[in-house]
Amino acid sequence: MILTDIPSPREIARNGALFLDFDGTLVDIAPTPESVHVPASLPGLLIRVAARLEGALAILTGRPLAVVDAFLAPARFAAGTEHGSFLRHTPDATPIATTGTEVPQAWRDQADRLRARFPAAQVEHKQAGFAVHFRANPEAGPPIEIALAALVETDPRFALLPARMAWEVKPRGADKGTALEALMRAAPFLGRRPMMIGDDVTDEDAMAAARRAGGWGLRLQDTFGDPAALHVWLAAIAEACPNNAMPQ
Numbered sequence: 001m002i003l004t005d006i007p008s009p010r011e012i013a014r015n016g017a018l019f020l021d022f023d024g025t026l027v028d029i030a031p032t033p034e035s036v037h038v039p040a041s042l043p044g045l046l047i048r049v050a051a052r053l054e055g056a057l058a059i060l061t062g063r064p065l066a067v068v069d070a071f072l073a074p075a076r077f078a079a080g081t082e083h084g085s086f087l088r089h090t091p092d093a094t095p096i097a098t099t100g101t102e103v104p105q106a107w108r109d110q111a112d113r114l115r116a117r118f119p120a121a122q123v124e125h126k127q128a129g130f131a132v133h134f135r136a137n138p139e140a141g142p143p144i145e146i147a148l149a150a151l152v153e154t155d156p157r158f159a160l161l162p163a164r165m166a167w168e169v170k171p172r173g174a175d176k177g178t179a180l181e182a183l184m185r186a187a188p189f190l191g192r193r194p195m196m197i198g199d200d201v202t203d204e205d206a207m208a209a210a211r212r213a214g215g216w217g218l219r220l221q222d223t224f225g226d227p228a229a230l231h232v233w234l235a236a237i238a239e240a241c242p243n244n245a246m247p248q
């Protein structure tokens with residue numbers, strides 16, 4: 001574990017709010033979106049940490065809400081999904097769309113047709129947008145970017161987002177930073193110091209938002225090393241005594 005200059009688990013337990021990226025942060029990167037391995041202990045660990053933080057734990061992810069819920073079942077958490085396009089303020093709240101914009105069906109069809117040119121590419125459709133993955137054929141990355149940029153240039157409501165071996169088309173006007181800020185405005189997050197932990201360029205808006213709010217924006221690779229090391233640190237939060245009292 002690398003662990004440089006971060007607050008103690010006890011400090012987070014006392015007054016922190018945790019915002020956690022999913023892919024590459026809570027779970028290791030896998031060859032395809034469906035093949036990620038969620039350790040059996042992870043949902044229970046996150047439940048214990050959320051309880052310690054009085055509910056102030058949210059998943060900020062590019063994934064659709066139903067997908068991240070399925071990966072973490074039976075646990076459910078507050079969430080900002082599809083890069084801030086949807087928000088769920090508490091585990092049982094009704095999700096809300098932040099932009100109300102969804103990509104045209106014609107764009108989805110064009111993305112699907114990219115597979116004729118790049119058979120190893122994988123198109124992942126979401127509620128508001130889609131991702132085109134090229135992990136199985138890295139050389140397809142630049143031409144896929146050109147094709148998707150040509151779509152996005154025709155409609156200012158949408159943006160092209162670089163991801164890990166993928167390009168994502170999503171509504172403009174929401175990102176993980178706006179998601180963090182929106183969640184921080186209400187209980188159980190309000191009044192706590194936010195910490196965003198992520199591994200990817202798509203996490204940087206939320207890292208910056210957390211720092212602006214007086215908290216911490218941490219890159220997993222620089223701070224913890226890998227998801228397993230992060231799990232160890234999260235377990236220390238779950239076990240921390242939050243009120244600065246020494247355990248008896």
Ligand SMILES: O=P(O)(O)OC[C@H]1O[C@H](O[C@H]2O[C@H](CO)[C@@H](O)[C@H](O)[C@H]2O)[C@H](O)[C@@H](O)[C@@H]1O
Binds near residue numbers: 029034036
């Ligand atoms: O915001 P995140 O939780 O980090 O999600 C970002 C994207 O992650 C997924 O794609 C990435 O992870 C896959 C599984 O490890 C990997 O195969 C792929 O190459 C990565 O780009 C997910 O499929 C996307 O929907 C998320 O937006």
